[in-house]
Amino acid sequence: MTKAVLKTWYDPKPDEIADRHGAFLQQLGQPTCLFIPGKDTSKVRAITTLLHGNEPSGLIAVHQWLKSHYESPEVNILIIIASVKTALTEPLYSYRHLPDERDLNRCFNPPYNDKQGEVAEAILNCLAEYQPEALLDIHNTSGNGPDFAVTINDSKPHQWLTSLFTGLMIKTDLRLGALMEVVDNIYPTVTIECGGAKTGQSHRTAFQGIQRYLHTPELFMANSFNQVQILYNPVRLELDNNINLDFCDQPVVGMDLTLRKDIERFNFGVVDGTVHLGWLNNGSDRLLKMSDLTGNDIFHDYFDIKGNTIYPSFPIQLFMITSNPVIAVDDCLFYAVRARH
Template sequence: MKYLRFLRNPSATEIGTSVESFLRYLGGPTCIFLDGMDSSRTRAFVTLLHGNEPSGAMALFRWLKSDRQAAANTVCIVASVEAALASPCFSQRMLPGSRDLNRCFRPPFEGDQGRLAREILEILRLYHPEAVVDMHNTSGSGPAFGVCTHMDRQHDALVSLFTRRMIVTRLNLGALMEISEHNYPTVTVEVGGRLDECAHELAWTGLCEYLQRPRVLAGDEADWGVELLRNPIRLELNPGIGLAYSEYPEPTFPVVLRPDIEHLNFGVVQPEVPLGWVNDELHTLFRAQDASGRCAVSRLLRVEEGRLFPAAPLKLFMITTNAAIARSDCLFYAIEQDAAAVTA
């Protein structure tokens, strides 16, 4: 069974008048091939792996409506169309009962989402693009950043089309970007919060740079001024742990985080800054592993009279105030500040 619909050079008049009508026109996961001015090279753009992250789909729709031609052939994959169209539009990360598609890009490719992920990988292998950009929104508000698993000048160059901040991680979650080291330069670009107009605009301007530039990989440049942040640690809730966001402790929830916690995204959070409240032992509530597989919970968090604080200065990102996403994915990523950032 094939999951992807294939289109070639759809005209601006046939794709609808809004991003929602564009998605209804697609109907499901779709691969759109765009002929470029240079037909000897191909790039790939992947978006909507999560149905509640609209900026990439909005940027692609805007590009198709502009009737511009890309510098090179481009394969555009729009993945979780049905989830995006679930009412209200762009509210569902994935359909109920479905796996997170961006955790399915490794064997075994089980279920509909696993088989769709395998088909996307097969399309990329078929066209063997010179670069792959996978565009996302963060669940909470925050600045843009790129993510890669393999650090070199090619990844720096790709991320610099969108932002000057890049996370380098060795986490193996089954995300699309993890194909990068063995295949072609692949980066995840988080353009900012899914409800932020500035994120939609960055997605558009960055996509234009990616599609229009004759060269997007490294050349003779000395550097791109990209800040590199290495080996973030995922803080997750243990299974079955309840979570709320509130200005006060909630006795029925073992973990309560402050409602404005997403404002801490990418700031350095000092140990005296309160994060929320807990009513049990840290290791009962949370789990976190560093790049070596060691438990890192006590390096990230401490408790003082029921209040939750950082255990040391931390740079936090991907903080969300969406409890469902926090429970199913993670609360946030943290980088210990003694792991100093460097500039590429």
């Protein structure tokens, strides 16, 4: 008999859950769907987390809630914990995805013909079966930035869901094969970036937001919610797989690109033409890619190269900056939007 891609655990009790989140992951052993009955059994709310194995705040918050939920949630709750084996690969919570596998949150469009595709398809099938009224996909930022949300829709329900966790929303037109892109037309879906993966504040942000989500009687009936700031249409700075990259306070000999060591401090800050971001070796700008929605290269629209030093061409706001070279090459170095005057 073939082992199910997605294990189901119905109504886990607090005393059945391992005391520590690492042991809880061991207890799960594979991608798992948890179902917790609520007071109103006619509705379901969904949470996905750990789509990336190195982003544990959602998992830690879910574990904390499961160990302490003496009060039933308002409605039925579906929690999908995805990249369990990736997260368990030593050192714990170190791998976004395993080296021989694709990024799970880039696999939600067909075909689903590899291991990660099968997990993505199983997650979609599980969500389709339960038809939640909303979905929160909980992540950590790639670097040590503050919390924010990402959506493909800026409707009031999306803003309401965002406000449970953070005051900042990024509305994107980029399409990468992420979960929210596939299901948002069925029910409101918001990706929550809780902040850096290694900070207690990020874990608290996740836990407090989850509590609000699970214990609010009517999600979208509240007369008011905290206003959120919305930034529109980010672009990504992507790096060629063969680039030689380093982070230093001065150009490093032999590197195609050297980024300033403190670049993460610009997360959600505005930088302009007076701020240098790093240094390029001669001709290495061909290894950097920034595209608009039609695929046109717009790197030189956003950045000027002056004597091999990189400067913004105009005021821009940067976010999701990472100083992890593996993530920078595998995903992107950062996102950027035009700064509002």
